[in-house]
Amino acid sequence: MLLLTFLRRRGRGWTEARSRDLTDFEDWRRFAEANPKRIGGSKWDREQAAFYSLYKWAKDNGHVGSIPVSTVQSRDYHGSLVTTPTRSKDSRPANVHWLTPRTWRRWIDVGLRGHTAAGVVEPGWTGRTEDRNVAFVRLLVSSGLRRAEGGSLLTFEVPQRRLEGGRYYRGQVAAQVTRGKRMRTFYIASEAVGEVEVYVESSRALAVRQAQRLGRYEHLAGMRLVDEVTRGLKPKIRWHDRLGVEGERELNLLTAGERALLFTEGRRGPEPLWLWLNEQGLPLGIHSWDGVFREANQRCARVLTPPAWLGMDPHRVFAPYATPHSARHSFALYMLVVLERLTDLRYGLSPEERRDFRLLYGDPWFLVQTLLGHASRDTTVRHYLAPVADLQLRSMLDAIDVPARAPMPELDDTFARIARESEGIQDFGDEITPPGAGA
Known part of the structure; x- marks a missing residue:
């Protein structure tokens, strides 16, 4: 709609758009100081993909002679030549959120079950759909299903x-x-x-x-x-x-x-x-689940954030924040750590034996890729498991006892160490104020 309005003010219909019009529109959307609602590279890439789809359809059906969107050609996973819109240099490959297992437990208890910061149910709490919401979140976190997959x-x-x-x-x-x-x-x-x-x-x-x-x-x-x-x-x-x-x-x-x-x-x-x-x-x-998560996030912020910091905590130091897709991200991180650990416990492999095992059966990264349904291992590594890509997980896990049951609370300390050394992972214990969260 914004693009059509922009073109109309220039006296053009949408079938008359030129490449320069799209370039000027991008400049207004992203860089013009007079625009109070400028957007970043990731959102522009999504908009440009929609423009490309529109004009490709229009060209295929004879409504326009050319596509005004800037494009590049590349090879896909199967080696075929494909044409895609040009990506912005400042776009992020994914908006990834991780929560450690104990942080999910905290988020569920406070956000969905009506607990206070002290861990008891808030007086007057009426969680009419509490069991449904908790079951859905548990499903996503433990399976890695997307919102639409689990929701349908x-x-x-x-x-x-x-x-x-x-x-x-x-x-x-x-x-x-x-x-x-x-x-x-x-x-x-x-x-x-x-x-x-x-x-x-x-x-x-x-x-x-x-x-x-x-x-x-x-x-x-x-x-x-x-x-x-x-x-x-x-x-x-x-x-x-x-x-x-x-x-x-x-x-x-x-x-x-x-x-x-x-x-x-x-x-x-x-x-x-x-x-x-x-x-x-x-x-x-399916989209109704976004509202469930939004209300749970708001409740966590209200209950766990000290009054002096309400509305002043952009880095979410005091309260966890979750989305349906962050359950999938967290599942990937969790399964990588657990599979690394279980591989060692199950087979007691030496470094040489581990290398042979991976050649035959695939390593935990490959297994997580399969669980997430990704066609490319690169997608799994780049979008979901980047925080632990450079960690020596085996040495970190050496001191952990054999896990006895899911969700393996014995690994809480391991995830806490990963969270301290990696950006973007939320880890909250039972304390109201995390260490180092003072003024």
Whole structure:
């Protein structure tokens, strides 16, 4: 919209834009002192990518003769020649946030469970969706799933805990809800599965009962009642709608919007298969989780920041700050440290044996790359695990006892040392004011 307004003031329609117009627009957006809301290189790159998509579509369909966006050519992962918009020199490759495991525990307790700085529930706290929110955050932190991937899960896609137990359970995330459009396996901690089960059997079940009693599902547009979920390498969903029209589609190819329409016939009427529901018993939109995190961040800042520093803590010294994607970042950091440690504990490898093991099976960086679903190892190293790239993790972990259970609180000291030596990692203990946080 800003670009179209800029062009109109110059007397041009969007199909008449020239390269000089885009250059002048960038100068205004980024560098003009008269602009009170200048942006950085990363945001400009995102805007320019949108402009490129628009004008490429326009050129392919004969609306313009050329693309006014500055571009470069390079080779992609498969060696093919691709054209992309020019990137700004001052853009950051990723806006990465890490929280250590104990900091996540602190953030969840204060932000989602209503605890005070003293660790007790605040008088008058009414966490109506507390179990849902805690279960979702535990899911993301322990699995590394993206917000859209975890937020669009169906009830039967959550791994079920087995009688014989286990530390981690395996699940499948459907291709259509992933960024790379490729199905992949994810692993989730047993404790996180337990949190999800508690939510399903408590507040979720109550929300469904109330919605059924009030008839909210009776006239829901587009509802599809699932008759069968087939088994095999490519499971399919078979359903019928209110008019009796039958249909089927491969589970792997269902979009988030289609998933939100899937219901099953329960004992008291239709029940949604979408895992995460709002208080009305309807599917919770994926973007709604941003509001949950925002409110939790605001509460952490209010409860943990000394009154004299409220609104004056840009570096977040007193209170942790989290986003859905920082759960993914933290998972990557956590798994690197744990996998390094478990490799040594499991196999007792010498340096030579470790080198042979990595050649055969891949090192922890490769394993984390697989868990995150990245096509390139470089993406994993550059965007997610940079803080620990130069640390001698083996020597740091030598003094740590054998971990007995997830989430391995025995490693808190290790993560604290990593946080002290690396920029951008949030680590908060039980104290209200972190060491060295004075005036």
